[in-house]
Amino acid sequence: MMMPRQLLAVLLLGVATPAFAQDRAAATPPPTNSWRIDPGHSELTFSIRHMVSRVRGQFNNWSGTITGDLDGWESAVVDVTIDAASIDTNHERRDADLRGKDHFEVETYPTITFKSTKIERSGDRLRMTGDLTIRGVTRPVVLEGQLTGTAQERGRTRAGFEASTTINRKDFGLVWNRAVEAGGWLIGDEVKIDISVAAIR
Numbered sequence: 001m002m003m004p005r006q007l008l009a010v011l012l013l014g015v016a017t018p019a020f021a022q023d024r025a026a027a028t029p030p031p032t033n034s035w036r037i038d039p040g041h042s043e044l045t046f047s048i049r050h051m052v053s054r055v056r057g058q059f060n061n062w063s064g065t066i067t068g069d070l071d072g073w074e075s076a077v078v079d080v081t082i083d084a085a086s087i088d089t090n091h092e093r094r095d096a097d098l099r100g101k102d103h104f105e106v107e108t109y110p111t112i113t114f115k116s117t118k119i120e121r122s123g124d125r126l127r128m129t130g131d132l133t134i135r136g137v138t139r140p141v142v143l144e145g146q147l148t149g150t151a152q153e154r155g156r157t158r159a160g161f162e163a164s165t166t167i168n169r170k171d172f173g174l175v176w177n178r179a180v181e182a183g184g185w186l187i188g189d190e191v192k193i194d195i196s197v198a199a200i201r
Helices: 004-010 092-099
Strands: 043-050 053-059 062-067 077-083 111-122 125-134 137-153 156-168 187-200
Touching: 125 156
Parallel strands: none
Antiparallel strands: 043 053, 043 187, 062 077, 077 111, 111 125, 125 137, 137 156, 156 187
16 A cells, blocks of 8 residues: 555646547556546635735646656656636636736736646655746746645545645736725735645556
8 A cells, every 4th residue: 555655746736637648548558657636626726915805716727747756756747737717716807807918918828837846855745846937937936735645445546735835926927016095006926826636546
């Protein structure tokens, strides 16, 4: 039975089978070091200050691949792609603005991507460094996380993972803002990103 620490390298953001591999699935079984996300039990959310409160949202469509040797998880590689147009803050007009040229400009930059460059462990905690690309601008980010549990279901290994990071939106060209009457700005610069993943091997 696989120990939780052996799973840490492949649980950060979940995986989805690449389209080109689906046609070969019947003839070639997936590698044992490949995991897929369970979209019904995973989330990618964010929050940012709005005057005196915080706005929270999520991306509804995102997928990725995580591959690596379970006996040497430090060499694992994580690739994630997010559909920028799937941004959802529970406010249709605001979401339309966020998709526009003042913010994510999704017609020109339809995806947000992340690719890991280094993975470190301290006990059951994981520290992943990687390159995040938004609006064509790439910057290094660090995600801190931990394993939330593992289970066997119908002969499959299921595992959970949570992680978070904070970025400055201006580092990625998201510079729009507006002064408010009482002084200060409409929105903050720091964006907190949280992920909660259920992955199936």
